[in-house]
Amino acid sequence: MTDATLPAVSRSLWQDAWLRLRKNRAAVASAVVLAVLALVGIFGPMLSPHSHATIYQQYVRVAPSFEAYPKAEDILPGFEREMKRARLTGAEPVLEGSRLSVALTAGEKPIDPRVTRYFERSELFSAPQLDLAEDGMTGTLTVSVNRQYFILGTDNLGRDMLTRIMIGIRISLAIGLLASVMALIIGVAWGATAGYLGGRIDNVMMRIVDILYSLPFIFFVILLLVFFGRSLVIIFIAIGATEWLDMARIVRGQTLSLKRREFVQAAEALGATRRGILTRHIVPNLLGPVVVFVTLLVPKAILLESLLSFLGLGVQDPMTSLGLLISEGAQNMRGAAWQLIGPALTLTAILFALNFLGDGLRDSLDPKER
Amino acid sequence: MLSYTLRRLAGAIPTIFIIVTLTFFMIRLAPGGPFDLERPIDPLIMLNLQRAYGLDQPLWQQYLTYLGNLLQGDLGPSFARRDFTVNDLFAAGLPVSVMLGGLALGLAAVLGTFFGTIAALRQNSWLDYTIVALATFGITTPNFVVAPLLSLIFGVILGVLPAGGWSDADPRYWVLPIVTLALPQVAVIARLVRGATVEALRANHVRTARAYGLPARVVVGVHALRAALLPAVSYLGPTAAALMTGSVVVETIFGIPGIGRYFVQGALGRDYTLVMGTVVVIAIFVVVFNLLVDLAYAWLDPRVRYD
Numbered sequence: 001m002t003d004a005t006l007p008a009v010s011r012s013l014w015q016d017a018w019l020r021l022r023k024n025r026a027a028v029a030s031a032v033v034l035a036v037l038a039l040v041g042i043f044g045p046m047l048s049p050h051s052h053a054t055i056y057q058q059y060v061r062v063a064p065s066f067e068a069y070p071k072a073e074d075i076l077p078g079f080e081r082e083m084k085r086a087r088l089t090g091a092e093p094v095l096e097g098s099r100l101s102v103a104l105t106a107g108e109k110p111i112d113p114r115v116t117r118y119f120e121r122s123e124l125f126s127a128p129q130l131d132l133a134e135d136g137m138t139g140t141l142t143v144s145v146n147r148q149y150f151i152l153g154t155d156n157l158g159r160d161m162l163t164r165i166m167i168g169i170r171i172s173l174a175i176g177l178l179a180s181v182m183a184l185i186i187g188v189a190w191g192a193t194a195g196y197l198g199g200r201i202d203n204v205m206m207r208i209v210d211i212l213y214s215l216p217f218i219f220f221v222i223l224l225l226v227f228f229g230r231s232l233v234i235i236f237i238a239i240g241a242t243e244w245l246d247m248a249r250i251v252r253g254q255t256l257s258l259k260r261r262e263f264v265q266a267a268e269a270l271g272a273t274r275r276g277i278l279t280r281h282i283v284p285n286l287l288g289p290v291v292v293f294v295t296l297l298v299p300k301a302i303l304l305e306s307l308l309s310f311l312g313l314g315v316q317d318p319m320t321s322l323g324l325l326i327s328e329g330a331q332n333m334r335g336a337a338w339q340l341i342g343p344a345l346t347l348t349a350i351l352f353a354l355n356f357l358g359d360g361l362r363d364s365l366d367p368k369e370r
Numbered sequence: 371m372l373s374y375t376l377r378r379l380a381g382a383i384p385t386i387f388i389i390v391t392l393t394f395f396m397i398r399l400a401p402g403g404p405f406d407l408e409r410p411i412d413p414l415i416m417l418n419l420q421r422a423y424g425l426d427q428p429l430w431q432q433y434l435t436y437l438g439n440l441l442q443g444d445l446g447p448s449f450a451r452r453d454f455t456v457n458d459l460f461a462a463g464l465p466v467s468v469m470l471g472g473l474a475l476g477l478a479a480v481l482g483t484f485f486g487t488i489a490a491l492r493q494n495s496w497l498d499y500t501i502v503a504l505a506t507f508g509i510t511t512p513n514f515v516v517a518p519l520l521s522l523i524f525g526v527i528l529g530v531l532p533a534g535g536w537s538d539a540d541p542r543y544w545v546l547p548i549v550t551l552a553l554p555q556v557a558v559i560a561r562l563v564r565g566a567t568v569e570a571l572r573a574n575h576v577r578t579a580r581a582y583g584l585p586a587r588v589v590v591g592v593h594a595l596r597a598a599l600l601p602a603v604s605y606l607g608p609t610a611a612a613l614m615t616g617s618v619v620v621e622t623i624f625g626i627p628g629i630g631r632y633f634v635q636g637a638l639g640r641d642y643t644l645v646m647g648t649v650v651v652i653a654i655f656v657v658v659f660n661l662l663v664d665l666a667y668a669w670l671d672p673r674v675r676y677d
Contacts, residue, residue, distance in 0.1 A: 207385055210660055213608060214389050214653035218618070219645070222637040226400045246608065253604045253667060260673045289601055292565045303512050310514050310619060311634060323512065330515045334522075344515065351510040355502070355561075362565065 020364035027360020030353035037350055041173055044166035049149070052159065052167040053318035058123055059150060060158040064338050068147035070124050075100065075145055078124045086115040090141070100125070101142040110136035119143045153338040155328065159318070161342050168322040168343060171315060172302045173350070175236060179301035180294055182240030187247025188290060192282050194248070195255025196274070206252065209245050217242045217304070218311070225313060235314065239301045250293055254286050287365050295358025299351045322347045371668075375661065382657040386650070390440065393649045394433055397642055404449035404640045423449065440650070446643035450635070456647035460629060463616070464651065466536070467628035470544065470620075471613035474551035479606065481552070482559025486602075487595065489560065490567030501560060508557030517550045517623040534624045547624050551613055558609075559602050567598040596670050603670065607663035611655040615648075 021027055045052060059069055070078060079093055079100060088111065090102040104111060111132060119128035125143040132139035152161035194205035221238040228234050258264065259282065267277050306323015308314035315321045322343050329340030405411060405419050420426045424435060439446060445456035489501040524546060525533025537543045570576060571594050579593045616630025629648065636644035668674050 203381075207381070210385055210657065211388055211392070213660075214385070214656045215393065215649070216633060216652055218634055219393070219637055219649065222634075223396055223400055226402070246605070249608070250601060250604045253600060256667070256674050257600070257671050288569065289565065292561070293601075299509055303510075306512050307514075307619065310512075326512060327514055330518055333518070340515070344511070348507065348510050352503070352506050355506045359502075 017361075017364040021360055024360040024364065026356045027364075030356040030360070033349065033353040034357065037169055037346075037353070038173060040166055041170035045163055045170065048160070048163040048166065050160035050163045052163045052320065054159060056123065056148065056154065056158040056160075058158070059148065059154050061156055061332075061336050062150055062154050062158075063336075064151060064153040064161070064342075066149070066151060068149055070145070070147075075124070078122070079143075082118050082122050082125065086118040088115060088141070095145075098145045098147060099142055100145055101140055104139050104141055106137040111139060116141075152342045153336070155339055156332065156336075161339065164320050164325060165322070165342050165346055168320050168325050169346060169350070171232070171319065171321040172305065172323065172347070175232075175239065175305045175321065176298040176302045178236045179239040179243060179304075180297045182236070183243035183247050183297055183301075184290070184294055185244075186240075187244035188251050188283065188286065190244065191248035191251025191253075192255050192278055192286060195252035196259050196278055196282055198256075198259075202252070206249075209248050212242075213245045221308060221313060230313075230316060232315065232319075235305060235308065239304050243297055243301060243304075247290070247293060247297070250289060251286055254289055255282055258282055258285055288362050291358055291361045291365065295354050298354050302347070302351075322350075371665070375665065378661045378664070382661070385657060386653050389653045390437070390646065390650060391433075393646060394436065395429075397637070397640070397645050398429060398432075400640070402640050404642060406640070423447070436646070445647040445650070448641055448644050450639045450641040450644065456643050459632065459644070460647060460651060463627055463629035463632070466538075466626060467616035467621075467630060468614045470547055470551065470626070470628065471610070471616070473544070474548045474555065475606070475610050475613050477548065478552040478555035478559055479602075481556045483563050483595075483599070483602065485556070486560040486563025487567055487590065487598070489564040490571065490598070491590065493568055498564075502564070505557040505560045508553050509561075511554075513550050513554065513617070514619050514623065516553060517546075517620060520546050520550060521624070536624070536626050547620050547626055550620050550624075551617060555609060555613070558605065562602045562605055563598055566601050567594055570594040570597040573597060599670055600667065603663055603666050607659040608656065610659045611652065615652045615655055 062069065075095065076093060079102075083090065083102075087107070088104055089107060090104045093100055093102040111130070113130055113132065116128040116130055119125045119141075124146055126146050127144040129142045130139060131142075150160055150162070152165065154160055155164065190205060190209070194202045217238075220242060221235075224234050224238050264277060264281055267281055272280070302321075302323060305314055305321055306327060309321060309324035310327045315324055325343035326340065326347065329336075329343055333340045403425075404423075405416060411419075417426070424432060427435075436446065443457075445460070448454045448456050448459060451459065485501050485505070489498045492498050521533045524531040531545055532543050535543060571590075573594075575597075576589060576594050579589045584593075616628035616632075618630045618634050620626065621628045621630045629651070632644050633648040633652075635641065636648060
């Protein structure tokens with residue numbers, strides 16, 4: 001007879017953590033939010049009707065709305081303007097859906113069929129169609145009205161904010177993740193080794209960290225940009241290469257106090273190798289503080305990139321990032337608040353989700369939570 | 371402890387020497403020079419300029435000259451700001467930056483520890499969630515958004531504080547820059563302290579202290595807090611160095627005569643001596659504060675020994 005209350009197999013640390021994480025509603029919701037935002041960042045710009053670099057000169061700094069541009073009251077004046085340019089006269093234009101048609105009245109000369117070009121070039125209209133009468137003096141002109149939607153408004157150059165925010169999500173998440181992963185791997189390996197081995201090796205390793213730390217971040221970035229030219233990859237590398245130093249110091253500090261704990265002494269007494277103790281005992285116990293620090297690191301990397309953008313060294317226009325959008329928005333916050341609010345809320349949402357996910361991870365990795 | 375401190379300070383000299391050497395050759399090998407303008411200068415004038423600043427000598431000789439001057443505390447003349455030596459610039463700017471950074475750091479440490487401990491003690495209550503949410507907000511808002519916002523609200527709309535500018539004597543000019551510098555640090559420290567306090571409250575030594583029947587105030591304020599401060603102290607070292615050597619953004623937006631701007635200006639304009647001077651000053655701050663952090667570690671955690 002088997003005892004049904006006992007689990008058939010024991011659960012590993014990670015299975016256990018996963019089970020606990022799934023029960024944490026805030027963490028699951030944050031993971032979903034992050035996944036959705038990541039998908040928006042990856043696929044959003046492809047699906048958007050606007051490109052992040054397209055400039056609509058007629059729609060500079062328009063406020064967010066669900067209404068289509070051109071607005072109903074702007075269509076007819078715009079059409080009149082084009083009519084005047086094309087030197088055409090006509091009766092009252094008729095708007096049906098998105099088609100605008102007008103009966104042209106006779107002038108002194110026959111109507112040149114090439115007048116349609118004026119309407120092709122206009123940003124308001126497209127697909128002009130001219131049906132001339134036999135004598136070429138009168139006819140009907142039909143054009144389509146180009147309806148543009150700027151749900152989140154446009155920026156100072158007349159570019160769609162929604163598309164730019166989606167591109168910003170893509171770039172910022174990429175910078176945050178890549179730089180943090182780089183910092184995480186180097187920092188944990190370096191700090192744990194230095195803290196655990198101690199003595200002269202610790203001294204040398206932390207001295208190297210001190211030296212690198214004392215070279216200010218901006219200096220490093222400016223030099224990298226001067227030597228290798230401006231590119232996104234250099235920004236990833238520069239941010240990752242400066243952020244692991246913090247991680248190494250924190251991990252070393254934790255390791256220093258961990259290595260005097262009984263379970264490490266027990267492992268040493270049982271003859272475990274140093275490498276084994278590091279990977280099986282020290283590093284898993286470091287995860288709590290490290291995970292919390294990573295949830296601070298991703299936003300920090302995103303913000304560092306925005307600092308670079310503020311100084312004019314970051315992502316270059318027309319490419320953009322959330323940080324760059326926010327710094328542009330901050331300059332225009334008195335007249336065009338939506339330019340700040342859209343990207344700032346998006347960034348806040350990403351960072352909130354990261355934080356709650358990090359907290360959830362920390363709680364679920366903590367063996368004392370069982 | 372004293373011998374440890376002295377040994378660490380002695381050990382810092384080679385560190386600073388390596389930093390100086392590294393930066394010297396890195397900035398010199400970077401393309402461009404301090405006298406490169408949009409319009410090329412007459413070659414003869416260029417030659418005279420370079421001779422006046424000693425740039426015509428071989429690089430190793432310039433390096434030795436610089437090291438010699440540095441040992442006597444002379445950081446050399448600034449290339450971009452004629453008539454000023456780098457020593458003059460720092461003598462004027464450093465006290466401002468150190469004072470602002472120090473006050474911001476103190477404010478951040480006190481508020482951050484306070485809020486972090488409160489949040490941990492009331493874990494998963496509405497108070498905890500509010501503090502975590504506010505802290506997240508503080509971390510997420512870049513200072514180039516906070517600074518104009520504060521200046522707009524308190525300087526322009528309410529009109530209670532100066533919107534910008536600087537005065538050594540009038541503390542009202544200090545408030546907004548200090549708050550801008552401190553806000554993100556309050557948030558980070560509160561999060562670190564909260565995380566560590568949650569762990570510390572479950573630790574054996576805290577349970578033992580409770581079992582002895584010590585009052586809650588002693589258990590939390592002495593036994594738990596000591597362990598909980600460790601990650602925050604690690605964080606504070608480099609942060610202190612960064613805050614006290616000035617912030618480009620805050621100094622630019624509020625118009626403060628600190629030294630934070632010099633670094634970016636110097637590196638972009640190839641003002642060699644200014645960059646080197648900034649690097650030396652920052653390096654000294656980082657070395658000193660990292661030493662303080664390690665000493666604080668030994669004091670907070672009796673298991674850590676330096677001998």
